[in-house]
Amino acid sequence: MFAWLKKPASETQITHGQRLWLYVLAVIIMVLLVTPTLIVIPMSFSDSQYLEFPPRVWSLRWYEHYLSSPEWMLATWTSLKTAFLTMLVATPAGVLAAYGLHASQVRFVRAAFLFLITPMMVPLVLVAIGVFYVYAQIGILYTLFGLVLAHSILALPLVVIVIGSALKSYDMSQENAARSLGAPRWKAFVTITLPQIRFAVVTAALLSFLTSFDEVVVAMFVSGGDNPTLTRNMFNALRDQIDPTIAAISTIMICVTTFLMVLAQIFGQQRAAKD
Template sequence: MRGGIPRSPGRIFAWGMAGLVMLWLTAPVLVLLPLSFSGRRSFRFPPDTWSLRWYENFFTDSTWHASLLTSLKVGLLSTAASMILGTMAAFALHKLYFSGKAFVTGFLLAPMIFPGVVSAIAIFGVYLTWHISGTLTGFVAAHTVLSLPFVIVSVRSALRIFDWELEKAAASLGASPFETFRLVTLPLILPGVLIGGLFAFVISFDEVVVSLFLQTPFVRTLPVQMYLSVTESIDPTVAAASTIIVIVTVASILISMLFWQKRKTSDA
């Protein structure tokens, strides 16, 4: 180890701070796991009796498992839409040169830094008059525009390291531009597209504020159902739902990592 602060009070202090941060970041989620196996209708921690009743409730009570299904549907549809639209935008931005390009880029990326509530009332106001608030279409449209910037950023960074000579080579070998894109460009930028898609899915699966406005008792995503449950009653099904959300998120990350690993080895 060279430079910086050597084994010194400074380094010890830094590790102390880092230890606190690690506890701060991980502890809350770890608390939920035992809570979801509680035997009582209370948020008492640690629980004094244990059961699986909250998981049973999650999968038998239709308001809970229907909301999980809605979340998965909205998540998959909006992810597909934002992956396609985001790849298109990133590709065009990379290939086109024009004055005002910075403006168009800002136009496409701005939802990323918009305060959540501002996006929510903007989206809700017009979706209401278009009668798509409270419909699957409304949810998918809203989640698509919110996750689109993340796909664009991710695909753009993949395009930056792409070797454009490969496209010329494919063209000189007689590939049509579409064939070139499908057979050469797309496979090489696919990791960027997939990471963007993963972002999109997690954002959609996690989104609460906009969905809270769009929801109805019939079309409701899981985080919204959790929110309503936390504000209305003491129901440890929320803890079970949290554990399920964590499992779905971790699984989607692991699946994309495995997919990526497999591609890497098959490329080699």
């Protein structure tokens, strides 16, 4: 242990001992970041009628309650459907957009890129309000279609950025080579470019799934009726009756999200390792 403290931590001869304060700070920050999220996990296994920490009696009753509630099941189903469809819409659209921006030589590429990522920069509530009024006008409020469309708008910037950065380290002359060898452009893209950015595509798909699955603000405005999302119902339940079902659902959502994030990380690493 003490020997480790005296070992250099980097090329610059700084030892782990000299860096100790940095490690402690990093741990404190991580704990602060994660604790509020993790605290719901023990709460979800409580037998109490109310949210309490730490729980006095353990039980799985709130998981049972969640799984046997038609309302919660409908919301879960809606969220999963929406997230999946968002992924199917945003990923191809974003890949094509990023590719177009990368390959294009026109002058307003930069402007087009900024335009595409505005949904990420504009406050979410503004997007939600705007979408709400547009949807009310054209009559697709509270439909699955509308919700998927709105979430795709939010997911698109992520896909464009992830794919765009992958294409930056990709040698486009490979595609030219394929074309000179007899491949039409679409075929050159599918057989040469796409396989080499596949990890980025998977990462982008997972992120767009998560964008939709975790999203609450837009969902508050445009989901509901037959198509309430899980996040929307959770928010309403918190407002109306605080019972530990929320904690149980949160725990499940944390598991799903963490799992997908880990997947995205793994694919991201493979991408890095390949370069």
